[in-house]
Amino acid sequence: MADAEMAEGLLCATCQQPAKLQCPRCLELNLEKDLAAFCSQECFKASWAEHKKLHKPSATEGWHYCTRRGAGRSLNMPEFKWTGELRPARIGPMRPIPDHIPKPDYYATGYPASEMESRQQHQVKIRTEKDIAGIREACRLGRLVLDKAHAAIKPGVCTDEIDRIVHEATIEFGAYPSPYNYFNFPKSVCTSINEIICHGIPDRRPLQEGDIVNVDVSVYYKGYHGDLNETFVVGEVDERSKELIKVTHDCLHKAIAICKPGTPYRDIGEVITKHAKQFGMSVVRTYCGHGIGEFFHCAPNVPHYAKNKAKGTMKVGEIFTIEPMINLGLHRDKTWPDGWTSATEDGERSAQFEHTLLITPTGCELLTARLPTSPPLWWEKEEQQAAKGGGDAAAAAAVGAS
Template sequence: MIIGRNDKCWCGSGEKYKKCHMNFDEKIKEFKSKGYEVPHRSLIKTPEQIEKIKESAKINNEILNLVGQKIKAGMTTEEVDQIVHDYTISQGAIPAPLGYSGFPKSCCTSVNDQICHGIPDGYVLKDGDIINVDVSTILNGYYSDASRMYIIGEVPENAKKLVEVTKECLIKGIEAVKPWTRLGNVAYTIEQHAKANGYSVVREFGGHGIGLEFHEDPFVFHYGTRNEGMLMVPGMIFTIEPMINEGHHELYIDADNGWTSYTEDGKLSAQWENMILVTEDGYEILAY
C-alpha cells in the first residue's frame, strides 16, 4: 500500500505521513539498499502500542520487586511461582509463561547451574544459592518480559562475582543500543566483557523482540561481531538477557521436563534480562 505525503501516517499518530514517518521510511530504504538487514514495519511499535506495553511492563516490574521482598532461604521455588501468579492475576494480567508451548508454571526459576527455563517445584532455597526469576506479563494483549538474579543468604565470592559481572554485561549491552546501528554491537560488547572476566556466553538462547507477541523478531545474540545483524531503529522493542557461565558455554536440556537448561560442566550460570525500547537518541528501559 502506497501512502501519500499528506495521508495519515501508518503508525497511528494521526499526523500526516510527511511530518511523521516519511523521512524514517526513506532512511530505512537507504540502509536496505546498502545491504543492511532492516526491520519490517511490523516490528516498529506505534506510540499507542508503546504506551500499552509500558503498562504491562509496570506490572512486570512490580512483580519482580515483590519477589525481591519475599524470596529467602527455606522458601520453595513453587512458592516463588505462587507469588508471581497471585500478583499477576490480582492486577488483571496474565502470566505469559503459563501454558506457553506447554510450560506448566507462571515464571521460570533457575537455580545455580540451571541456565534458564527452570520449572518451579519443591526445591527449597538455601543459603549460598543464586536464582534467576524470569517473569513475563500479558496485559490487555500486550507483553513484557524481564528477569533478575537474587542471592540467597551468604553466597561464595565466586557466585557473587558471577552475578555482578553478568549484570555488568547487561548494562554494557544496553549502552550499546543506539538507533541506526546494528544489533551485533550489543552482542560484541557483552561477549567481550564476559571474556575479560574469564566467563563464557551461552549461545543457544538469546533476547527477542516483544510487545505484541511473546517472542518476535529479531533474535538478539549475546556473542558476535561488531557491525553485524539487524539495524536498530526507533520504535523497536526487544529484550537483552545475557546468560553467562562460570565455566564453558556448553549446556544440556533436562530430558525429563524438556525445558530446563543446565551447564554441561555443572558450574554456575547467571542471567539478567531487561526489555528495551529504541528511541530517537538512544534507548529506554521498560522492564527490568
C-alpha cells in the first residue's frame, strides 16, 4: 500500500474514516484517489473482493466518466445534451455484502435470471399467507431503512452518504439491498435529484439548499422484496417544488383509495392524471408500478397515466406497487449515458412517491405505510410547527392573564 502522506486529506473508500493508505494498483491505473484510499490494511482486505473489480477495464465500462471525473469538464465525460443543471459526480465503489446475508441470483451475475424466466412476468400471482407474511416483513424493514435515510437529508450531505446509510441499515437488519447489482446497478439505493425522474445513482455531489431528492429503497429479506420511496426537501425549497411534492403524494393516495377487489388496473392512471392536471403537472409514462414478492419486478404492470392499456382487475391476495412520477413540465424523459439516470426532457423538476400494497376483501393494506416514528414530510413539519406556535401563544396568553 502507498504511504500515509499520499492519503492525507482523504477518507476511507469503505468506512469513511480518515485514510492512511492507498491501493498501489489504483494509483498505477490513475484511478480517482478517493477510490483507492483506506484507513487500514484490515479495511482494505475486507473490501478486496469488491475493490479489485475497479482494476478491470470492464468494471468501469459505462461508469468510467462518473468514477474518474472531478469538478468541471473531464475528458471522460461523454458528449451529451443535458436537459437541466444537474451533472453526474464521482461514483464510489460498491460496498461489500457480508457472506451471511442471503442474496438473490443477480448478486453474482448482474442478471435476474429466475425473475426474467418466471411465468410471473405474465401472470399475476395470488399470494399465500406465507408470501404475505414474508412480503409484509420486507416492507416493514424497507420503511425503517427509508426513515433512516430521510432523517439524514440536509444540505451538504452527498447521496453516496445516503447510500452508505441505506446499505448499512439494510445489512444490519439481515437483509439485502435489492437494487445492488440488479442489471448491474452499482449502488444500494436510487437517489433522484431535481430534474431526475428515477434511477439516479448515488454519487459524491453534496445536496444543496433548495434541492428536492427522491430516495427509493428496496430490500430483499428471507426470500421476499419490499419497495417504497418518498421525495424530500433539502433545506428551504421554492413553493412550486413543494407543491409538486405534495401533489405527487396526493396522486398516490387518491389512487390507493380506489384499490379493492374488482377495480380495473387501468383506472389508477385515470385518478392520478386527473389530480396532476388540476395543478398543471404531467404524468411520466415510461415507468410504471409492478408486482413484487420473491421477484423484484413481475406482473401486474401498473401504468400511472390516463387512457392506458393495462389489463385485468384487482383480486384478493395480489400485491403490487403504485409509484407515480409527476413532472412540473412535459411528461417525456431522457436517459443519461450511464444507462440508468432518467431525467425530464425539458429539465423541469420531478417528484415520486411509492407504496407496496396488498388487496384485501374490503380494500387494501399499505404494507409500506408510514409509522408514528417516521420523520415528517414538509407539510407535516409545517403543520407541527404551526401547532407548536399556536400552543406557545396560548400558553403565553394564559400567563399574561394570570
